[in-house]
Amino acid sequence: MNFWKSAALGLATAAVAALSVTSQAMAEKRHKIYLSMSYIGNDWQAEAANMLKAMAASKEYADKVDLKVQVAGPNAQKQIQQINAMVQAGAEAIIVYPISPTALNEAVKNACAKGVTIVAYDGVIEEPCAYNVHIDQAEWGKVTARWLADKLGGKGNIVMITGVSGTSVDTLRNKAAREVFAKYPDIKVVAEANGMWSQAVARTELAKIVATHSWDTLNGLWMQVGCYTANSMQLEAGVADDKVLPCAGEGSNGHRVQMLPKDTQAAGSNGTYKPLGAPSISASSQAYPGAYAFKIAMEVLAKKKVEKTTLLSPGAVTNDKVKLCQTGSWEEMKAGCNTFQPEIIPNPGWYASIFSPDLPQVGLNAALTGTPEE
Amino acid sequence: MAQSMQAPSARSGNGLFSAALRNRGLAAIIVIFILALGLVNAISPAPMSYFDFHSLANGGAPLALAAVGQTIIVLSGGFDLSAGSTISLVNVIVASLPQDTLAGQVGVVLLGLLVGGLVGAFNGFFVAYFRLQSIVVTLSTMFLVHGVTLLIMPDPGGAVAPEITAFFSGSAITDVLPASVLVVAVALLAWLYLKGLRFGTALYAVGSDADAARSAGLSVPWTRFWAFTLGGLFYGAAGVFISAQTGSADPLVGDPILLQTFTAVVLGGTSLAGGRGGALGSVLGAYTLMVMVNILLSLDVSAYYSTVAEGIVLIVAAMAGALGSEAPLRRYLSSVGLRLKSRGAGFAASAATLKPAALRQMSAQDQGWNVSWLVRHAxxxxxxxxxxxxxxxxxxxxxxxxxxxxxxxxxxxxxxxxxxxxxxxxxxxxxxxxxxxxxxxxxxxxxxxxxxxxxxxxxxxxxxxxxxxxxxxxxxxxxxxxxxxxxxxxxxxxxxxxxxxxxxxxxxxxxxxxxxxxxxxxxxxxxxxxxxxxxxxxxxxxxxxxxxxxxxxxxxxxxxxxxxxxxxxxxxxxxxxxxxxxxxxxxxxxxxxxxxxxxxxxxxxxxxxxxxxxxxxxxxxxxxxxxxxxxxxxxxxxxxxxxxxxxxxxxxxxxxxxTTLPSASRDIIFGLVxxxxxxxxxxxxxx
CATH class of the missing domain: 1.10.3470 (ABC transporter involved in vitamin B12 uptake, BtuC)
Structure with a gap:
């Protein structure tokens, strides 16, 4: 036991020494801002965090803030503990990707009472003192379902691939979409499965569904995530490029590249990750709410008046609006491009929805590497 | 695996030192917990205030309560995968019932405990009286309970009376004692009481060696049934506490707690093989996991490494608990030494080659010729x-x-x-x-x-x-x-x-x-x-x-x-x-x-x-x-x-x-099949 004891004590002393050096170095007055992420296991989370870091590193904010990032994993208890620890460590603002809209309420109320600004992105924190930045999820469900119903002329067999059941986002999106479909008596939902917001899960679920319903008995797909995968599976099953089913879905780059007209020159195309002219709508949760939340936190700290809830547009992209970017700068996206070359984005599951007119600090490089625009 | 068997209930040691040696696992987690707390205190910019103490006590309480439940089940030789989903079920039930009156508030809290106990009894019934393997029974219960939870509440919501929140997660004595400390203390007292009963003795005996326990006249099914039921009761307590702490419900809140209960149990020195350990260690293990969050934050460890750090702490704690003269590592090293010595002397046992041959011979016997395939492979x-x-x-x-x-x-x-x-x-x-x-x-x-x-x-x-x-x-x-x-x-x-x-x-x-x-x-x-x-x-x-x-x-x-x-x-x-x-x-x-x-x-x-x-x-x-x-x-x-x-x-x-079945019913069907x-x-x- 003695060995362990002395080893741990040694470690502790070393850590204390290391920390006191850094804390002296940061003695100048900067806003202490913390980010509490949930899970870092997918592209969207990584992009959102990168864009937030890019904001903090931009000219406007670089010498005003000291940003620290922690991950709570999928565990609400841990996030509660993390928020408390951040308050204790002297945070002025905490930006949160909330694991649960309700479970954090007490911890957030506590933090607010200590004068800490709390901003949640993408998910919602119901506690009234928190600021929230997210898209209107019901709107997402409505816009995508309406497009699909119109595209099918109000009749046909469709498949719904939902998200993670038990979450508010999933419930809101499904409910809104079902309300739209219910208005069309000839639209029939023939199969439904949880896609867990993952391209990999969407593929296994769709594979199970087509084992009992073949592609030619289906007319359309409504997928919270996975249109890219659905298009790819049809091509693999021998469906012709121009016979791919209409698909209403999210904002992955693979999905958008497949929506481009078939003759588009997209560098780095390979396999099914290529322009197809696939009939589709791509509405998105957006990858920039984290960066937006940072901006809001800074405005609140600067004593500006900010609305408690900022609703972002799902920014629906249809076949007539999809456009390939050359460099992916903020300026270029402002001019209307919304899709990136496969050469730059080798992973088709990567989220292409990164443009906000309000955030000139962040472009493609921000989402990729966390570096701000010049 | 081949750890030494110790009489776990023998508490009549002479002196602190021998007690620490006997309960090496517990001693290790006590030292680790104190070191972790000391570390947090040393590296935090401000000394630990009552607010920090309070939030730490609250933050770790649900996991601590759930870990007590898992410990009881593990001691009996079982394994419970339904812990997390039971906590969620209790959470949504507590938060969706009216609780405007004092009677209503007391009622939902008791109901929460009861629901936990009932899920546990369901598991215990199949494990004890149908002699099914606990890991599959609780796996199917996990799906069943998850489905029922989603039926009751498809997405986060509900509300818990502020009185309940104040009672469980407020302060018992303002600025001195958080109520959560009392809650966990009551849970530990309940555990000590149980341990002193005939049930406690039976629990350790059944977990160590069910056959021997049976020969000694103990009822193995009775013990297992109550282990699961009591375990469930503690999950119910964890669910009630989460409801109070969060003031609301989330049907997914318990899921990630499951793996952590095992981590807490192992950190606390309880053997997963059953029959050895106790709930105090698990509670400290649970709190150590929570203090880790503060340590990682204070040291500004990159997000990528947080799971690595947790993995290393787990191994260090397990090794510290296993140090001693019969530790497998020490035995291994001494056996290597012996082997080298014997090889030098020219009479190494490993030089003999008849082992595989002997085994091969044995297997030849069961390839009898005249017996039908079906009989041989019945x-x-x-x-x-x-x-x-x-x-x-x-x-x-x-x-x-x-x-x-x-x-x-x-x-x-x-x-x-x-x-x-x-x-x-x-x-x-x-x-x-x-x-x-x-x-x-x-x-x-x-x-x-x-x-x-x-x-x-x-x-x-x-x-x-x-x-x-x-x-x-x-x-x-x-x-x-x-x-x-x-x-x-x-x-x-x-x-x-x-x-x-x-x-x-x-x-x-x-x-x-x-x-x-x-x-x-x-x-x-x-x-x-x-x-x-x-x-x-x-x-x-x-x-x-x-x-x-x-x-x-x-x-x-x-x-x-x-x-x-x-x-x-x-x-x-x-x-x-x-x-x-x-x-x-x-x-x-x-x-x-x-x-x-x-x-x-x-x-x-x-x-x-x-x-x-x-x-x-x-x-x-x-x-x-x-x-x-x-x-x-x-x-x-x-x-x-x-x-x-x-x-x-x-x-x-x-x-x-x-199909277009709602996912709640799919979970239930899956669990039933x-x-x-x-x-x-x-x-x-x-x-």
């Missing part, structure tokens, strides 16, 4: 048949639901085999580990890490895949080898080693991919998984060869006999000349290779790799092995049965995915 048929029967029923149900030529077309079976290929391969690795008496929890991130490595290095090139595939398989073998060394040489519990490995690999995958895995699979691999030759997906042929090889490996080799011997009794097999250490390392290497292979095939199937790609395979890999008739404690089972489990699970998921399948497996012999 046992095998009995354990393997239920999965296949259930599979046939599910296939018929599929036809009834979809009509047409659904199950008469090859397409249906082709996709069953393609979708089942991943589990069929994992079943060999996980199954062999379980047969040897272990468990591999590192499957999820071994798959993801190897998949990400493969996609990143192959990057679309057939040529590259020629050297990358063998390389990734070697990496998988190395990961498995490290697991095996941790278990066989360091003598750590398999769950600890593989859980820690899982966390370390998660960190490695994040660092390697920098959060977004790049690269994609080669055309060849894509063709293997998604192409068609005469309507057949090429991987179907590969699966057929793999299955034959697996049946051969687990049925006809010396290796398989050693694995079975090890699972039945490590001590006896050691004495019979089985090389325990090599065999143990070999089974984990096999599991690592199987996981790596699945990682490679999954990138072929999906085109890319993603970080969470292995998450959905851990529990199914265990489930198919057990549904196929394997004993979770090892020594009994057959790959043919596991394959039946794979077919059953895949067919059931396929049947459910094609799994439970029915294991009910059919029930031992019919009297005991």
């Amino acid at each position: 046992d095998l048929v009995r354990i393997v048949l239920p999965a296949y029967l259930a599979f046939v029923i599910v296939v018929i149900a599929t036809q009834v639901v979809y009509g047409g030529d659904t199950i008469f077309a090859w397409k249906y079976y082709d996709s069953l085999i393609v979708l089942g290929s991943f589990l069929a391969i994992l079943a060999l690795g996980q199954g062999t580990v379980i047969l040897s008496g272990g468990l591999d929890l590192s499957i999820a991130w071994t798959i993801a890490f190897c998949g990400i490595l493969a996609a990143g290095l192959i990057n679309g090139s057939n040529l590259a895949s020629v050297w990358v595939i063998p390389l990734v398989l070697v990496v998988g073998a190395a990961i498995g080898g490290l697991n095996g060394i941790g278990v066989a040489v360091l003598g750590l519990p398999p769950i600890v080693v593989t859980l820690a490995m899982n966390g370390i690999l998660q960190g490695a995958a994040l660092v390697f991919s920098d959060g977004t895995p790049a690269g994609f699979t080669s055309p060849g691999l894509r063709w293997l998984m998604t192409g068609k030759v005469l309507g057949i997906t090429p991987v179907v042929v590969f699966v057929a060869i793999f299955v034959l090889a697996a049946i051969g490996l687990l049925g006809r080799t010396v290796f398989s006999r050693w694995v079975y011997a090890l699972g039945n009794s490590p001590r006896a097999s050691y004495l019979a000349g089985v090389n325990v250490r090599t065999t143990t390392i070999a089974v984990y290497v096999l599991s690592g290779v199987c996981s790596a292979l699945v990682g490679i095939l999954l990138t072929g199937f999906g085109g890319q790799a993603s970080l969470g790609m292995g998450d959905t395979y851990l529990l199914p890999s265990i489930a198919v092995v057990i549904i196929g008739g394997t004993l979770i404690t090892g020594g009994r089972g057959h790959y043919v049965g596991m394959l039946g489990g794979v077919l059953l699970l895949t067919a059931l998921q396929t049947l459910l995915a094609g 799994v439970l029915a399948a294991v009910l059919a497996l029930r031992e019919r012999s009297t005991g």
Whole structure:
């Protein structure tokens, strides 16, 4: 036991020494801002965090803030503990990707009472003192379902691939979409499965569904995530490029590249990750709410008046609006491009929805590497 | 595994030192907890205030309460996978009932405890009186309870009376004592009281050796039933506390707590084999996990490394608890010394070569000539048949639901085999580990890490895949080898080693991919998984060869006999000349290779790799092995049965995915089918 004891004590002393050096170095007055992420296991989370870091590193904010990032994993208890620890460590603002809209309420109320600004992105924190930045999820469900119903002329067999059941986002999106479909008596939902917001899960679920319903008995797909995968599976099953089913879905780059007209020159195309002219709508949760939340936190700290809830547009992209970017700068996206070359984005599951007119600090490089625009 | 047996209830030590030696695990966690607290206090900018104390006490309380419940079940020799979903169920029930009056508030709190106890009693009933394996019973309960939770509350909401919140998560004495400290203290007092009862003695006795306990006149079913019921009661308490703490409900809030309860139990020095340990250690283990959050924050450890840090703490704690004169590592070192000495002297036991021959001779006997195949394999048929029967029923149900030529077309079976290929391969690795008496929890991130490595290095090139595939398989073998060394040489519990490995690999995958895995699979691999030759997906042929090889490996080799011997009794097999250490390392290497292979095939199937790609395979890999008739404690089972489990699970998921049933009812159906399948497996012999 003695060995362990002395080893741990040694470690502790070393850590204390290391920390006191850094804390002296940061003695100048900067806003202490913390980010509490949930899970870092997918592209969207990584992009959102990168864009937030890019904001903090931009000219406007670089010498005003000291940003620290922690991950709570999928565990609400841990996030509660993390928020408390951040308050204790002297945070002025905490930006949160909330694991649960309700479970954090007490911890957030506590933090607010200590004068800490709390901003949640993408998910919602119901506690009234928190600021929230997210898209209107019901709107997402409505816009995508309406497009699909119109595209099918109000009749046909469709498949719904939902998200993670038990979450508010999933419930809101499904409910809104079902309300739209219910208005069309000839639209029939023939199969439904949880896609867990993952391209990999969407593929296994769709594979199970087509084992009992073949592609030619289906007319359309409504997928919270996975249109890219659905298009790819049809091509693999021998469906012709121009016979791919209409698909209403999210904002992955693979999905958008497949929506481009078939003759588009997209560098780095390979396999099914290529322009197809696939009939589709791509509405998105957006990858920039984290960066937006940072901006809001800074405005609140600067004593500006900010609305408690900022609703972002799902920014629906249809076949007539999809456009390939050359460099992916903020300026270029402002001019209307919304899709990136496969050469730059080798992973088709990567989220292409990164443009906000309000955030000139962040472009493609921000989402990729966390570096701000010049 | 071959740890010394100690009389756990003997508390009449002489002096603190010998008490600490006897309860090494508990002593270790006390030291670790105090060090962790000291560290937090030392590195925080401000000294610990009442606010910090209060928030720490509250933050760790639900996990601490749940860990007390899990400890009781583990002590009895069981395993409870339904802990997390029970907590969620209690949470949504508590938050969705009216509680305007004091009577209503007391009522919902008591109801919460009762619901927890009832779920526990449900588990206990099947484990104790139907003699089913706790891991599968609680797995099906997990799905059942999850479904019921979603029926009650499909998304976060509800409200808990502020009085309840103040009572449980406020302060008992303002600025001095948080109420949560009292709650946990009451739970520990309840545990001490239980431990002093006849039930407490029976709990340790049954967990150490059920047969001996039975001979001593204790009722094994009675003890097991109450262990699960009381465990459930503590989950109920955790659910009530979460409701109070969060003031609302979230149907998914409990899910991630499950794995943490095991971590807390292990940190606290309780043996997962049952019969040794206690709840105090688990409570401290739970709080140590929470203090870790503060430490990582204060040291500003990069997000990528947080799971690595947790894995290392787990291993350090387990090793500290296992230090001592009979520690396996020390024994190993002294045996190496002895062997070197004896080799020098020229009479090394390992020089004799008759061991495998002797085993081979033994097996020749059971290949009797005149007995019919069925008689010779009656046992095998009995354990393997239920999965296949259930599979046939599910296939018929599929036809009834979809009509047409659904199950008469090859397409249906082709996709069953393609979708089942991943589990069929994992079943060999996980199954062999379980047969040897272990468990591999590192499957999820071994798959993801190897998949990400493969996609990143192959990057679309057939040529590259020629050297990358063998390389990734070697990496998988190395990961498995490290697991095996941790278990066989360091003598750590398999769950600890593989859980820690899982966390370390998660960190490695994040660092390697920098959060977004790049690269994609080669055309060849894509063709293997998604192409068609005469309507057949090429991987179907590969699966057929793999299955034959697996049946051969687990049925006809010396290796398989050693694995079975090890699972039945490590001590006896050691004495019979089985090389325990090599065999143990070999089974984990096999599991690592199987996981790596699945990682490679999954990138072929999906085109890319993603970080969470292995998450959905851990529990199914265990489930198919057990549904196929394997004993979770090892020594009994057959790959043919596991394959039946794979077919059953895949067919059931396929049947459910094609419908429009709400996901709550799917979870319930899934749980019921799994439970029915294991009910059919029930031992019919009297005991």
